[in-house]
Amino acid sequence: MARNAEAVTKGGRSTLYEQVAGRIAGLIEQGAFTPGSRIPSVRALARQMEVSVSTVLEAYGYLEDQGVIEARPQSGYYVKARIPSPPDAPRISRQMLSPTTVSSRDISLMVMRDSIILNRIPLGAAIPNPDLLPGEKLSRMLSAEARRHRAESLNYDFPPGCAPLRTQIARRMLSAGCTLNPGEIVTTAGCVEAVNLALRAICRPGDIVAVETPCYYNFLQAIEAMGLRALEIPSHPVHGMSLDALRYAIEHHPVRACLAVTNFSNPLGCLMPDDHKRELVEILAARTIPLIEDDIAGDLSFSQHRPSVAKNYDRKGLVLLCSSFSKTLAPGYRVGWIAPGRFQEEVERQKVLANISTPMPTQLAIAEFLANGGYDHHLRTVRRVYARQISLMADAVGRFFPAGTRVSSPAGGYVLWLECPESVDVMKLYELAIDAGITICPGPIFSARKKYGNCIRLNAAFWSPRVEQAVETLGGFAAEMCRP
Known part of the structure; x- marks a missing residue:
């Protein structure tokens, strides 16, 4: 942090916004503002330092560029953590790119x-x-929806699943740049089941599945349980799966499917840029390789903009988009979904074979929360x-x-x-x-x-x-x- 403070104050003569930036950087360095704490609003600092709002905005923009502070949507500016740089992207080697059990x-x-x-x-x-989940509101909605839809709540909910929930999901996915018809969505018991159904619909024992590495361990367990082989594709800690490595892999191995978390992957937390998502879909579509896309954390962006999904660039029905409300609302409700594209009939068949249906009461409660519970x-x-x-x-x-x-x-x-x-x-x-x-x-x-x-x-x-x-x-x- 000391280097950042020096960077905004050095040079002898400085502009007014650089002086403001140097003042704030100095306060951070002295401990007046600790990592993660909120600094004064733009208007408040303008009044305190008797400068214009535009000058403070320039100063805060400069400090953002220096990595001293960060803007958070509808919240203000905060001190960034003093942390080491993220690890470099893994080296790509031919020895690494081979399938394994x-x-x-x-x-x-x-x-x-x-x-x-x-x-x-x-x-x-x-x-x-x-403590951050709307437990009481969801409980009230669960009880009310079970009474209002008594017969449906007591019965099997055969695929594609709860219609009100699928309608709400389709509406919400517009914010991710993805136009879905409710009829193109199948509800599941969480995102893990959605991914499992996708793998079962596409693959057979012995098939190769390209996965990013490091990869969420539940996916590796599913691959193991189905007798599939994993082909680990190196991932950059910021941008996600290496597309160059993926190209090499599919040129040298009979890859049957690709599994990736494009938004805030687990465990790296990387966010694949939109142009990479488009390129990923195009690379796979050229060889008719399905993409299983997990978007379970897509709603938890720190930015004011919800990132898009790779499904947005799908023109051949080869992307099977999977998600759930386990990370945002209620993991115990086990409410997830999949938009399986051209594989919908087989996914619905696999769903019936797996557990017949997804519990209806929790689906109805989540649907009601999305409609009237203040999800945003x-x-x-x-x-x-x-x-x-x-x-x-x-x-x-x-x-x-x-x-x-x-x-x-x-x-x-x-x-x-x-x-x-x-x-x-x-x-x-x-x-x-x-x-x-x-x-x-x-x-x-x-x-x-x-x-x-x-x-x-x-x-x-x-x-x-x-x-x-x-x-x-x-x-x-x-x-x-x-x-x-």
Whole structure:
């Protein structure tokens, strides 16, 4: 931060906006404003410093460019965390780009079991903070909708699923640049089921599925359970899946499908730019390879703009768009959906074979919340909170973890990916964390090849002094492993 303060004050003679920027940068450096805290509004600072609003806007824009502060939609300007730069994109090699059999089930199940034990600090599982969810309002709507639709609530809801919910989903997806007819949507028991149905509709045992790496471990488990092979495609920590590596992979292997999280991936949190999404769809469409797109975190952008989906660029019905309301409203309601394009008939058949239908009462409650519950207002609130907590946790990592630790810089969601020095064994770190009453998610379960032995994923949805202390404890364990 000192370098940033010097950058805006050096040069002798400076413009008025540079003087204002230097004043704010100095206050941040002195600790008057801490990472994640809100700085004065544009109008308030203009009055305090007796300058014009445009001068303050120029100063804040300059500080944004320097990485000192960040703007948050409908909230104001905040001090950015003093964190290391994100890790570079993985190197692309021919040796890396070969399919492999997945076998991560035992470790993954251990992590999930450990994460649900009460009284542990929940930094492992990527679950939302229940204190930020509209539980009471949803409960009232669940009860009211079950009474109003008594017969439907007690019956099977055969595919494609709850009509009011599919209508609300279709309307909401317009904000993601995607025009869907409610009849093109199938409701599911969460996003994981949506992805599973997509894989079963497309693939057969032995087929190759291209996945980004690191990859959400539940997807790897599904690939393993179906007898498929994973082909790991390197991902850039900011822009997502490497399209050059994907091109090479599909030229040299009979890839049957591609699975990607284009918006705020789990665990990197990367956001694929729109032109990359379009190119991704075109690369796959040229070889008639389906794309399974997971957009479960798309509504949790820290920006005022909800990012688009790759499905928006689909002209051949090859993109199967999957999502749910588990990260934003109620994971326990298990309400998800899929827009499967040309594969809809097979997806509906697989849905009936899997569990016949999705529970109707929770679908009706979510539909009512989307229609009349203030979903956009709710999203604005949780986006601001998660953006601040990501910043606070990243800053804590920078303070407590050993030198050389790198951390992702997501633009949405609530998970952070840490790359520790090579001497840190995260499976050993996992054991130490459990003994200390802390859960973390070790990097190897995000790879079919058990890579990322020095990486962990942390959940920033729960921030408190107790969580900060937990990060300090983890950092201390990691630092011990780095000592000669």
